[in-house]
Amino acid sequence: MPIPDTSRHTPASMDANPNIEKRASHCFGCGPANPQGLHLVFTTDTSNPDIPVATTQFQLDRLHEGPPGYIHGGIVATLLDEAMSKLNRPLNVLAMTRHMEIDYLHPVPLYQSLVLTSRHLSREGRKLFHRAEIQRPDGTVLARAKGLFIVIDARLLALAGLTQPES
């Protein structure tokens, strides 16, 4: 069987730098170097270091439209996933989403400033359980998610040709 040419799937951002944080600059959710990304910037509250909380405000336009006037459901999932992923570093782990479930409670509007927040719930070994919500400024919850993140160890990183972040 011929070996597939994977090089054609390699985006320009995948340069030779093996450091995971430097390579994360093109993350669709938070990477500052991704011209088509969401450029989310989170504030993380670690006043209780066991239960970090991440928050950001965002406002999207028709580039991310699904139903007329509202954000596409896949982008809503991205926002919730990204917010939950921001809890991993404060917990001193690298982790990836294994499972998430979403309640789309109300359509999420375009052209309005909204609040995206996430909170760590619990940990069982390498399994991290988080939750996230998108709210209107008045506190109305528009969408919420629960996520299971799995801690990625150094061996898996090395298999992907990556190194741990500099602490």
Ligand SMILES: CCCCCCCCCCCCCCCC(=O)SCCNC(=O)CCNC(=O)[C@H](O)C(C)(C)COP(=O)(O)OP(=O)(O)OC[C@H]1O[C@@H](n2cnc3c(N)ncnc32)[C@H](O)[C@@H]1OP(=O)(O)O
């Ligand atoms: C390789 C590249 C490295 C890059 C490192 C970068 C890291 C930092 C970048 C962060 C970036 C963030 C960006 C935003 C967050 C994303 O979007 S991340 C991207 C989306 N996620 C992915 O692509 C992950 C793809 N999945 C995988 O690679 C593998 O499944 C994982 C996550 C490494 C886990 O693999 P595994 O260890 O073989 O998993 P497995 O043993 O089957 O399950 C783990 C545990 O979860 C439990 N479990 C599984 N499914 C369920 C379920 N549905 N319900 C309940 N429990 C479940 C299992 O029972 C198991 O439990 P234990 O037996 O340990 O008690």
